[in-house]
Amino acid sequence: MSGLEQALGADAAPEDQRRHVTGEMTRVFSQARWFHGFWADVREVVQYRELLGNLVRKELKVKYKDSFLGFFWTLVRPLLQLLVYSVAIGFFLGSGKVIPEFGVYLFTGLLAWSLFTDIIGGSTGSIISNAGLVKKVYMPRELFPLSVVGASSVNFAVQLVVLLGAYVVTGSWPAPSNLLLVPLALITLILFATALGLMLAAANVFLRDVQYLVEVGLLLWFWxxxxxxxxxxxxxxxxxxGVPWLFDVYMLNPMANVVLAFQRALWPGGLTEQGAPFYYDGPLALRLVIISAVSLLLLWFAQRVFARAQGNFAQEL
Structure with missing residues (x-):
């Protein structure tokens, strides 16, 4: 029986009756403990992987339901941002004359940022937008923010096509030696964004202002x-x-390191002599490994917060 059939084929169970059936005995939901249950929850998510795949497809289909252009709309926002910033900053403010291949430089950063904001924004509202399922059917509630992560990753892959097209048009290609930074930066971004997304998804159920605070926070974070x-x-x-040490504080921003890694790996302009001053040559790989390790701890903490909060989701919804 598929995960979807298991979730939807049985009688609906309320949220506070999280059921673990062994033979004929059923254990009613009890609040998760801080230091126990993480791996059990992970295994349960893996058991429902087929349902997770269905939820990812649902996220993609619902987003473009009744849309003639379909996935093309995934490209509209980054392309519009690229156009606006290229004209406003690249042309009017002159950055395009200083930074070689400014359009590609912009798009590599926007590519990483779009994935980050899609995960954070989508995860924050994922429980509320699936309130009907949350109140009627038992499944690991982590599946909802994780489905946003999956759908956002698919959109990211679609947007990569635009970057490949830019390489073809300009005839400039990134150095193969730096391409290994891309999967490392991508793993770092997904771990960090998923951890934040889990906590924000739980918080938004109890305080609906969270989604608006996230919008404001992401705008500030972008700049x-x-x-x-x-x-x-x-x-x-x-x-x-006279405060050079503040640059080290600035570089504590995980997304600054991810974006710089994308730029180093995917921006051909950084390879030219003219572009050398804008080519960040710091220890990005080491920074990303450290941020990934911290993000794993944050992901554990986020999942435990989520697990302790989910027993009250149905009542709040």
Whole structure:
């Protein structure tokens, strides 16, 4: 029997009756303990992997339901951002004359940022948007934010096609030696975003203002990340202001490291002599490994918070 059939084929169970059936005995939901149950919850998610796949497909289909252009809309936002920032910052402010292949430089950063915001924004509202299933059917509630992660990853893969097209048009290709940074940066981004998404999804059930705070927070975070400007401006400005140590604080931003890794690996302009000043040569691989390790701990903590909160989801919804 498939995971979807298991979830939908049985009688609906309320949220506070999380059922673990052994023979004829049923254990009613009890609040999860902090230091026990993480791996049991992971195994349960794996057992429902077929249902997770169905939820990912649902996320993709619902998003573009009755849409003539379908997945093309996945490309509209980053392309529009690319156009606006290229004109406003690249042309009017002159960054395009200083940074070689400014359009590709922009798009590599926007590519990483779009995946991050899709996961965070979608995960935050994932429980509320699936309130009907949450209240009627038992399944691991982690499946809902995880389905957003899966759907966002598919959209990310679609957007990569635009970047490949840019390489073909410009005739410039990134150095193969740096491409290994892409999967490392992608793993770091997904771990970090999933951890935040789990906590925000749970918090949003109890406090609906969270989704609006997330929108404001992401806007501020965007401008704290070197996407539409280069990192050298931050370093030189802080050095001139007599506080060079603040640049080290700035680099504690996980998304700054992810974006710089995407730029190093996927931006051909950084390979030219003219582009050398904008090519961040810090220990990005080591930074990403450290951030990934911290994100794993954060993911454990987020899952335990989520597990302790989910018993009250149906009542709050």
């Amino acid at each position: 704290m990340t070197p996407i539409v400007y280069d990192w050298t401006k931050v370093q030189s400005t802080l050095t001139d202001a």
